[in-house]
Amino acid sequence: KKDGFDWFMRKEIFEQPRAVGDALLGRHSGDGQLQLDELRLSEHDLRQVDKIVIIGCGTANYAGLVAKYAIEHWTRIPCEVELAHEFRYRDPILTSNTLVVAISQSGETADTLMAVRYARLQKAKVLAICNTNGSTIPRESDAVIYTHAGPEIGVASTKGFLTQLVACYVLGLYLAQVRATKFGDEIAAVVHELEKMPAHVQQVLDGAEAVYALARKHAGTRSVLFLGRHAGFPVALEGALKLKELAYIHAEGFAAGELKHGPIALIEEGLPVFCVMPPQGRDQLHDKMVSAIQEIRARGAHTLVLVEEGDDDVDDYADEIIRLPVVPTLLQPILATVPLQLFACELATVMGHDVDQPRNLAKSVTVE
Ligand code: M6R
Numbered sequence: 182k183k184d185g186f187d188w189f190m191r192k193e194i195f196e197q198p199r200a201v202g203d204a205l206l207g208r209h210s211g212d213g214q215l216q217l218d219e220l221r222l223s224e225h226d227l228r229q230v231d232k233i234v235i236i237g238c239g240t241a242n243y244a245g246l247v248a249k250y251a252i253e254h255w256t257r258i259p260c261e262v263e264l265a266h267e268f269r270y271r272d273p274i275l276t277s278n279t280l281v282v283a284i285s286q287s288g289e290t291a292d293t294l295m296a297v298r299y300a301r302l303q304k305a306k307v308l309a310i311c312n313t314n315g316s317t318i319p320r321e322s323d324a325v326i327y328t329h330a331g332p333e334i335g336v337a338s339t340k341g342f343l344t345q346l347v348a349c350y351v352l353g354l355y356l357a358q359v360r361a362t363k364f365g366d367e368i369a370a371v372v373h374e375l376e377k378m379p380a381h382v383q384q385v386l387d388g389a390e391a392v393y394a395l396a397r398k399h400a401g402t403r404s405v406l407f408l409g410r411h412a413g414f415p416v417a418l419e420g421a422l423k424l425k426e427l428a429y430i431h432a433e434g435f436a437a438g439e440l441k442h443g444p445i446a447l448i449e450e451g452l453p454v455f456c457v458m459p460p461q462g463r464d465q466l467h468d469k470m471v472s473a474i475q476e477i478r479a480r481g482a483h484t485l486v487l488v489e490e491g492d493d494d495v496d497d498y499a500d501e502i503i504r505l506p507v508v509p510t511l512l513q514p515i516l517a518t519v520p521l522q523l524f525a526c527e528l529a530t531v532m533g534h535d536v537d538q539p540r541n542l543a544k545s546v547t548v549e
Pocket residue numbers: 238239240241284285286287288289290293336337338339422423426544545546
């Protein structure tokens with residue numbers, strides 16, 4: 182069943198090129214037009230939407246955080262992201278023109294399901310992004326986009342996350358098409374980039390051995406930090422979550438801009454810090470990230486930098502470099518997440534932990 186892999190998680194990480202391809206399959210025409218015939222919401226309904234609220238837990242929440250950057254950029258519809266378990270306890274403002282997007286790999290997460298029920302009672306439209314056909318959350322939603330990752334057995338979400346990202350991009354681009362907030366050729370250009378993602382993910386996976394070597398090198402560490410900006414910020418959060426749940430060590434993700442507002446005090450000699458570099462030419466974010474890396478390096482951090490090919494601006498400040506194929510900023514999370522999955526999987530393996538069934542965790546959390 183594990184196809185020669187030691188863990189389901191590792192197998193699922195390596196299935197991601199296929200999964201990412203399947204999540205896009207059949208959802209666009211050859212000329213880059215999105216087609217979401219499966220969606221049970223009419224174009225009229227989608228034109229009425231004046232606010233989007235994305236709900237989910239854990240990794241699904243981080244997919245939502247990435248989606249916010251993309252959906253607001255492409256559609257100009259205000260988009261909030263909220264932990265499903267917080268959502269219904271704060272009297273959120275929902276109307277019949279609010280689109281609630283519930284992201285859940287399993288489709289059975291109780292916190293998310295309760296939030297879906299609450300949103301529907303408030304007359305909001307609910308769209309599920311889900312991996313499990315016929316599960317409760319899509320059944321109780323107005324519409325669904327299935328992610329087609331295939332069964333995910335490892336407790337840590339991997340291909341579930343990457344395919345959630347693709348589904349969110351498809352949704353954002355479809356909304357932009359229906360509401361004409363982007364020109365058709367701009368949408369087609371992004372679709373074309375998405376089509377190339379399976380090959381790019383495979384390229385990142387081809388570098389797995391180098392990432393495993395880093396994991397083995399840092400196996401004794403008590404703490405790892407993750408820094409990112411823009412769409413790389415949720416990637417940092419996801420990298421930290423993988424490490425917490427699998428390796429049981431302290432791991433935290435930060436927006437790099439927060440460093441000087443507190444977290445830089447954590448930096449000490451030898452502390453491993455993953456840094457997700459924004460692509461070059463991304464307003465000033467690229468240069469600001471270079472400065473952040475310089476600052477933590479000067480304070481003794483051991484920097485592990487994820488950076489696109491051809492960008493040598495951090496070479497002098499990176500202790501380790503992981504190169505990523507060049508893609509648009511908004512799509513970079515699909516690639517930048519993969520080495521962090523590999524790192525957590527290998528570190529936990531070296532530490533002798535059960536990677537597929539980490540202590541205290543269940544694959545789907547069916548109680549609130
Ligand atoms: O099935 P769901 O996507 O609703 O699950 C949500 C979280 O419980 C899940 O993503 C959890 O955080 C994972 N174990 C993370 O790897």
